Structures are given as structure tokens and as C-alpha cells.
Amino acid sequence: MNFNHLLPRNELISKCVADKHYFLPTSHIEATLGYIAVRFRCKNCNRLATVFLSEEEYRINENIIKKFGEIK
Numbered sequence: 001m002n003f004n005h006l007l008p009r010n011e012l013i014s015k016c017v018a019d020k021h022y023f024l025p026t027s028h029i030e031a032t033l034g035y036i037a038v039r040f041r042c043k044n045c046n047r048l049a050t051v052f053l054s055e056e057e058y059r060i061n062e063n064i065i066k067k068f069g070e071i072k
């Protein structure tokens with residue numbers, strides 16, 4: 001499962017120990033005003049990236065985020 005479409009471009013093009021980042025959601029999910037903040041971690045280099053999704057975007061991706069967010 002590739003979540004790169006949810007990550008901001010500047011995160012995707014930053015340096016990774018591998019060819020490129022492979023971001024997976026963590027279980028760190030926080031609701032803020034009108035937005036859901038989901039923390040992603042690159043499984044190659046452990047880089048953390050917080051992604052702010054609108055409630056609608058989150059709803060669309062909720063199932064896969066929760067499914068993969070359980071992987072530690």
C-alpha cells in the first residue's frame with residue numbers, strides 16, 4: 001500500500017536512505033479544527049511527516065489509514 005498521494009511534495013522529495021520514502025501511517029492521529037492530522041513514518045529512514053487531511057479526505061482514507069496504522 002502506497003500512501004504517497006497523501007504526503008506533501010516537499011516530504012516526498014526530501015532525502016531518504018533508500019531510493020525514496022515509503023511512508024506508512026502511524027497510530028498517531030489527532031483531530032484539529034476541521035482537519036485530521038495523521039502522522040506518517042517512512043519505513044526506510046523513519047522520517048516523520050504530519051499530514052493534515054480535511055474531514056472528507058480523512059473519511060475517504062480512514063479504513064486504510066487505520067488498517068496500516070496498527071502496524072508498529
Ligand SMILES: [Zn+2]
Binds near residue numbers: 018
Ligand atoms: Zn525515507
